[in-house]
Amino acid sequence: MNGVPKSALYLGLAGLIPFIWGALTYLNSDLHDLGTRELGSRFVGPYIQLFYGSVILSFMSGVLWGFATKTSGSKATVSYTLSVLPALWAFFMTGGGPISAGTNLMIGFAGLLVLDALFWYWGLAPRWWMRLRILLTAIVLLCLAVGVYL
Incomplete structure (x- = not known):
């Protein structure tokens, strides 16, 4: 994580906690029961x-929107349009059961990584951006895969 600001790294890693906790409570019935009892059923497993x-995904749309502010003209139009796609994906594609919603979230996060790379390539994101985003996305996809494939 060379070059990634410590605060961005630590906050990014902290943001993984709900994904990791969800995977752990899916895999371990004792943790699931503890989480349900102490936090409520909405805060365990795939939920x-x-x-x-x-x-x-909606938050990351806002991040991309911020990157889009560094552009002008037709590139701004393209950047702003692309920046809202993760939020729209989350809104339209996460209904239904946990398997289809989880699968669609996985697709959404993979698509977000492509958008991250594009904004980074255009010089709109910080130089360290992709190092952080690849790590975070890989962990998110792994955690979501627990609920989708196991």
Whole structure:
């Protein structure tokens, strides 16, 4: 994580907690029962991952929107348009059951990584951006895969 500001790294890693917790409570019935008892059923297994994943895709749309402010003209139009896609994806594609919603979130996060790379390539994101985003996205996809494939 050379060059990634410590605050961005630590906050990014902290943002993984709901995904990791969801995967752990999916895999371990004792943790699931503890989480349900102490936090409520919405905060365990795929439920926390799906809700939080939708929130994070929407948040990342805002981040991309911020990057788009560095452009002008037709590139600005393209950048602003691309920046809203993760939020729209989360809104339209995370309904239904946990398997289809989880699969669609995985597609959404993979698509977000492509947009991250594009904004980075255009020089709109910080130089360290992709190092952080690849790590975070890989962990998110792994955690979501637990609920989708196991």
